[in-house]
Amino acid sequence: MNEIEKQAEILKILGDKTRLTIFSLLKVRELCVCELTDLLDVSQPAISQHLRKLKLLNLVKERKVGQWVHYSIRKPNEDELLLKSIIDHLPDMTSMIMILDQGKSCNFSEAKK
Numbered sequence: 001m002n003e004i005e006k007q008a009e010i011l012k013i014l015g016d017k018t019r020l021t022i023f024s025l026l027k028v029r030e031l032c033v034c035e036l037t038d039l040l041d042v043s044q045p046a047i048s049q050h051l052r053k054l055k056l057l058n059l060v061k062e063r064k065v066g067q068w069v070h071y072s073i074r075k076p077n078e079d080e081l082l083l084k085s086i087i088d089h090l091p092d093m094t095s096m097i098m099i100l101d102q103g104k105s106c107n108f109s110e111a112k113k
Contacts, residue, residue: 007082013057014086018042019050023073024090026060028097030072039096059083 001009014020022036031039036047051071054060061074076083 010057010059010083010086013053013059016050018046019054020090021093022047022050023054023059024093025096026071026073027087027090028093030063030070031100032068032070034068035100036071039099 014023018040021040025031025036025039033044033047033051036042036051037044040047051060054071055062058074060071063070063072073087076087
């Protein structure tokens with residue numbers, strides 16, 4: 001895949017409102033599928049499919065913690081200027097993340113308390 005095709009694919013994947021919202025939330029902190037489900041009021045299978053597409057382009061990374069998988073934005077390389085620019089211009093989603101801190105979250109978040 002040449003550079004234009006790669007950048008077009010990134011724009012296509014992030015052109016979906018739900019995926020862009022997920023990507024914006026993951027800029028704030030790593031989250032698991034159930035936390036994203038709670039925040040976005042979207043089904044678990046739909047969230048998983050969106051994350052799969054983001055992972056396919058290496059936009060997000062995952063970290064397993066017991067039975068949970070946590071997702072976060074992969075830090076772009078120095079030559080990935082488009083991706084850096086997108087990340088720099090994502091809206092601040094901290095207020096949405098605060099919902100999780102107020103107790104509306106999955107079992108993993110409750111187990112951490």
